Amino acid sequence: MKTLCCLLVGILAIYGSFAVDRNNFKTCEQSGFCKRLRAQKPEKSQYSLDPKTVAVQGNTLVANVVTVDRETQPPKVLHKYVLKLSAIKDGTFRVEINEAEPLYPRYVPQLALVSAPVTDKLELVSSDDTKVIAANSQGHRVVITVDPLKIEFLDKSGESAVVLNENNQLFVEPLRKRKEAVEDETGQILEEDEEGTWGETFKSHHDSKPRGNEAISLDVSFPDADQAYGIPEHSDKVNLATTTSGEPYRLYNLDVFEYELDSRMAIYAAIPVMYAHGSKRSVGVFWHNSAETWVDVVNYADSNVVSSLVNLVTGGQKRKVDARFMSESGVLDVFVLMGDKPKDVLRQYTALTGAVPLPPKFSLAYHQSRWNYVDENDVASVDEGFDTHDIPADAIWLDIEYTNGKKYFTWDAEKFQHPAEMVSNLTAKGRKLVVIIDPHIKREAGYFLHEDATEKGYYVKNKDGKDYDGWCWPGSSSYLDFMDPRVREYYASLYRYENFAGTSKDVHIWNDMNEPSVFNGPEVTMLKDNRHYKSPEPGQEGISSFWEHRHIHNEYGLFHISATHKGMLERDDKKYRPFILTRSGFAGAQRYAAIWTGDNSAEWGFLAASVPMCLSLAIAGMSFCGSDVGGFFKYPDSELMTRWYQAGAYQPFFRAHSHIETKRREPWLYDAQTLSLIRDANRRRYALLDFWYTLFFEQTRDGLPVFRPLFVEYGDESEVLTIDNQHLLGDKMLVRPVLEKGVSSVQVYLPGARTRTVWYDVDTYQAYPADGYITVDTPISKIPVYQRGGSIIPRKERVRRSSALMAHDPYTLVVALDANNTATGTLYIDDGETYDYKNNKYIYAKLEYTQERMTYTYIDESATYPTGSWVERIVVAGIKTAPRSAKLLQGDSTTSLLMTLHKGNDVLVIRKPAANMAKPWKITFSY
Numbered sequence: 001m002k003t004l005c006c007l008l009v010g011i012l013a014i015y016g017s018f019a020v021d022r023n024n025f026k027t028c029e030q031s032g033f034c035k036r037l038r039a040q041k042p043e044k045s046q047y048s049l050d051p052k053t054v055a056v057q058g059n060t061l062v063a064n065v066v067t068v069d070r071e072t073q074p075p076k077v078l079h080k081y082v083l084k085l086s087a088i089k090d091g092t093f094r095v096e097i098n099e100a101e102p103l104y105p106r107y108v109p110q111l112a113l114v115s116a117p118v119t120d121k122l123e124l125v126s127s128d129d130t131k132v133i134a135a136n137s138q139g140h141r142v143v144i145t146v147d148p149l150k151i152e153f154l155d156k157s158g159e160s161a162v163v164l165n166e167n168n169q170l171f172v173e174p175l176r177k178r179k180e181a182v183e184d185e186t187g188q189i190l191e192e193d194e195e196g197t198w199g200e201t202f203k204s205h206h207d208s209k210p211r212g213n214e215a216i217s218l219d220v221s222f223p224d225a226d227q228a229y230g231i232p233e234h235s236d237k238v239n240l241a242t243t244t245s246g247e248p249y250r251l252y253n254l255d256v257f258e259y260e261l262d263s264r265m266a267i268y269a270a271i272p273v274m275y276a277h278g279s280k281r282s283v284g285v286f287w288h289n290s291a292e293t294w295v296d297v298v299n300y301a302d303s304n305v306v307s308s309l310v311n312l313v314t315g316g317q318k319r320k321v322d323a324r325f326m327s328e329s330g331v332l333d334v335f336v337l338m339g340d341k342p343k344d345v346l347r348q349y350t351a352l353t354g355a356v357p358l359p360p361k362f363s364l365a366y367h368q369s370r371w372n373y374v375d376e377n378d379v380a381s382v383d384e385g386f387d388t389h390d391i392p393a394d395a396i397w398l399d400i401e402y403t404n405g406k407k408y409f410t411w412d413a414e415k416f417q418h419p420a421e422m423v424s425n426l427t428a429k430g431r432k433l434v435v436i437i438d439p440h441i442k443r444e445a446g447y448f449l450h451e452d453a454t455e456k457g458y459y460v461k462n463k464d465g466k467d468y469d470g471w472c473w474p475g476s477s478s479y480l481d482f483m484d485p486r487v488r489e490y491y492a493s494l495y496r497y498e499n500f501a502g503t504s505k506d507v508h509i510w511n512d513m514n515e516p517s518v519f520n521g522p523e524v525t526m527l528k529d530n531r532h533y534k535s536p537e538p539g540q541e542g543i544s545s546f547w548e549h550r551h552i553h554n555e556y557g558l559f560h561i562s563a564t565h566k567g568m569l570e571r572d573d574k575k576y577r578p579f580i581l582t583r584s585g586f587a588g589a590q591r592y593a594a595i596w597t598g599d600n601s602a603e604w605g606f607l608a609a610s611v612p613m614c615l616s617l618a619i620a621g622m623s624f625c626g627s628d629v630g631g632f633f634k635y636p637d638s639e640l641m642t643r644w645y646q647a648g649a650y651q652p653f654f655r656a657h658s659h660i661e662t663k664r665r666e667p668w669l670y671d672a673q674t675l676s677l678i679r680d681a682n683r684r685r686y687a688l689l690d691f692w693y694t695l696f697f698e699q700t701r702d703g704l705p706v707f708r709p710l711f712v713e714y715g716d717e718s719e720v721l722t723i724d725n726q727h728l729l730g731d732k733m734l735v736r737p738v739l740e741k742g743v744s745s746v747q748v749y750l751p752g753a754r755t756r757t758v759w760y761d762v763d764t765y766q767a768y769p770a771d772g773y774i775t776v777d778t779p780i781s782k783i784p785v786y787q788r789g790g791s792i793i794p795r796k797e798r799v800r801r802s803s804a805l806m807a808h809d810p811y812t813l814v815v816a817l818d819a820n821n822t823a824t825g826t827l828y829i830d831d832g833e834t835y836d837y838k839n840n841k842y843i844y845a846k847l848e849y850t851q852e853r854m855t856y857t858y859i860d861e862s863a864t865y866p867t868g869s870w871v872e873r874i875v876v877a878g879i880k881t882a883p884r885s886a887k888l889l890q891g892d893s894t895t896s897l898l899m900t901l902h903k904g905n906d907v908l909v910i911r912k913p914a915a916n917m918a919k920p921w922k923i924t925f926s927y
């Protein structure tokens with residue numbers, strides 16, 4: 001026995017050292033409210049609406065809702081609520097349910113919405129004792145069943161699209177005063193609050209819950225849905241799984257050391273938006289709540305659900321997804337996005353929470369990071385290494401070791417003696433520096449930031465009102481309370497060049513550990529009964545004068561990055577665009593920062609997970625996403641490293657990063673073949689930078705993710721609904737990175753057969769008419785990437801050291817013809833770093849190709865930019881009849897052009913048209 005026991009322990013210890021320590025993190029069962037809510041049987045809802053109280057105020061319908069005890073006669077009213085239903089512009093509704101007279105104010109997130117939602121006309125269609133019907137101006141109707149309360153949203157054809165409280169899981173737990181335990185004469189307790197109401201313990205951590213329980217819950221049904229998506233960040237597939245026989249999806253920003261794959265455990269970011277898609281429509285819900293949240297999902301098409309839950313009356317397979325949101329606190333506030341196409345629903349979410357702003361162009365290029373480049377010489381030699389090996393790179397990153405003893409806004413005086421000179425050495429090659437700034441502050445006497453924060457009361461407080469003291473990189477640390485506008489103002493000022501020595505417009509910021517991570521806190525984060533700033537309101541004292549960390553947890557990092565963003569804008573009078581990378585995330589974080597998938601590992605599974613993880617974040621607004629190329633922990637072998645660069649080159653945020661204890665792995669430390677393949681992957685990225693930049697610009701206007709799951713464009717093909725090892729860039733490029741070890745071929749699904757779509761392999765211009773799966777050979781040099789027929793993609797093919805040096809380089813325009821021999825594309829050009837584009841200093845142009853002509857015209861006619869770029873080459877793939885001659889017309893001049901035919905005479909190359917991109921032009925063809 002002894003041997004067996006110890007052998008097992010030994011094996012566990014070995015595996016344990018490579019995997020998440022699950023014991024550190026709660027299951028639903030260990031989270032008081034999740035356990036309580038999940039155990040509530042879906043019985044008849046107690047909630048009913050009083051139709052006599054229905055009133056329309058502006059574009060909001062308001063009515064009283066009550067819970068009643070139906071056992072008593074007449075039924076006794078238990079609690080009063082107010083329901084508000086508002087119509088929001090462009091096909092969205094908002095439903096809010098709060099207590100009519102809460103004992104204390106309940107928290108509503110402050111930064112998630114980009115602005116107060118613009119309302120649409122809401123009309124009360126009818127109201128009687130059983131039903132209230134309202135409509136917006138788009139033709140959507142809302143049918144409210146009075147008792148029990150049920151809210152059904154009908155699409156434009158009158159069919160049920162989203163239903164709230166169909167399963168009677170609506171619950172808004174009233175705030176309460178502590179009950180005195182009532183005992184009878186024998187000491188038996190007759191009446192008492194349920195266990196855990198006033199406190200609960202996880203491991204050694206006690207949460208005092210000073211307001212008692214205050215949970216909320218709501219079920220949302222999506223009739224006709226085949227799949228649901230969203231609610232990142234999790235390490236599992238892009239389509240959501242049925243959770244009935246396991247843990248719900250958890251949304252709680254957490255620093256999970258060595259997080260595991262295929263898991264619904266909470267990790268760094270928590271974005272409570274869910275989409276449901278079926279052949280009839282796409283819809284969504286945005287659960288506007290920043291407290292710890294768990295989400296159960298039931299997809300009736302999942303085989304395990306069919307056997308146990310399927311409705312026997314209808315029989316067979318039912319197309320429907322049910323979800324249930326459960327949050328620890330707050331107001332019930334849910335936005336219903338009516339779609340009805342995938343792009344509509346994604347746009348509706350972006351309209352609420354904002355789009356990714358136009359990033360500085362360098363940030364779309366390649367980033368080289370490591371924990372840590374140890375000193376100035378190391379930075380210089382890595383920088384030099386990229387030149388020596390002819391690999392383009394745009395930024396070198398410094399992790400925590402650059403600071404003086406983990407004191408942010410300082411430098412290690414030995415290792416980084418000349419930060420300003422180090423930065424100007426980088427910028428001389430068009431490169432940038434990105435440095436880490438974390439939210440924890442070292443509690444050290446003499447550290448100006450600690451002294452300021454202590455003196456001014458800027459730290460988050462513990463439950464006793466004292467400065468909270470936790471453990472993080474510097475050891476004993478306190479955490480700035482970014483909810484306080486004075487703290488944000490102060491923090492922003494720290495980024496001023498005069499306050500952060502050595503920085504300039506070419507130094508950008510990485511905000512890590514902002515879940516926040518607290519090494520000795522419960523679940524490696526802050527205690528829920530810690531206290532945050534609350535804007536003072538008359539008459540609110542004691543418990544009402546602060547928010548608990550429980551209320552705002554998922555929004556903490558958002559407050560942090562918003563302060564950094566403000567600081568970076570103000571440091572040069574709002575002239576330059578900031579770049580910030582964040583690890584935590586919440587709805588709206590896309591307005592301030594890019595995100596990466598955190599501390600992954602050099603394993604094939606993590607490479608594969610980078611695609612679905614970033615796809616889920618992208619549809620939740622955070623399109624600017626990537627994973628640590630090569631993996632953070634452990635060491636990638638040549639094959640894994642190569643495949644990771646090849647995948648990363650086609651993901652929005654492209655950065656290599658590694659753990660301090662891993663072997664160094666700059667590209668030239670690998671064998672010659674690997675170095676050459678990494679070089680090739682980076683060059684591919686740089687060749688397409690203007691394409692990426694144009695996609696990001698367009699995303700600021702149309703609100704659609706740059707990095708797209710296939711269902712966004714091809715949602716009527718059922719095969720694509722679960723594909724998450726492929727992705728699209730905009731609607732023009734399809735990528736199927738090789739994510740598997742040792743494979744000599746992969747299957748690639750080419751969508752769009754119904755619309756006669758043709759896909760062109762970007763390496764060979766070989767045309768593949770869309771017809772489902774094809775098999776593609778994948779020697780180590782091959783990245784399966786396809787350009788859609790009907791598109792034009794700009795490329796810059798001269799090799800430079802950084803993107804800045806490519807600004808005026810010439811373009812190669814790749815025209816991929818569709819079945820009608822036409823193609824269109826767009827191009828955005830500006831200075832790549834300032835806000836001058838807001839004053840019309842840019843070019844946003846359209847490229848159009850037909851049999852007769854190719855044109856370059858400005859979409860925004862009042863905008864111009866003095867680019868020196870010109871057209872070096874036009875490649876037309878899929879030519880059926882080659883033109884005999886071509887003429888360029890620009891301004892007053894006409895030039896005859898040289899053309900050659902390649903391949904099986906189906907690739908036409910127009911050589912040196914030399915058209916200037918600062919003015920419109922036209923090429924005419926004759927046959």
Ligand SMILES: *[C@@H]1O[C@H](CO)[C@@H](O)[C@H](O)[C@H]1NC(C)=O
Nearest residue numbers: 376377380418419421422425
């Ligand atoms: C900057 O570059 C110069 C010239 O190569 C070099 O002498 C100097 O040491 C560099 N400075 C730093 C801080 O890297």
Ligand SMILES: *[C@@H]1O[C@H](CO)[C@@H](O)[C@H](O)[C@H]1NC(C)=O
Nearest residue numbers: 755756757758790818819820
């Ligand atoms: C070709 O043109 C026709 C007529 O304009 C259009 O309906 C069809 O969708 C086009 N086909 C492709 C593949 O673009």
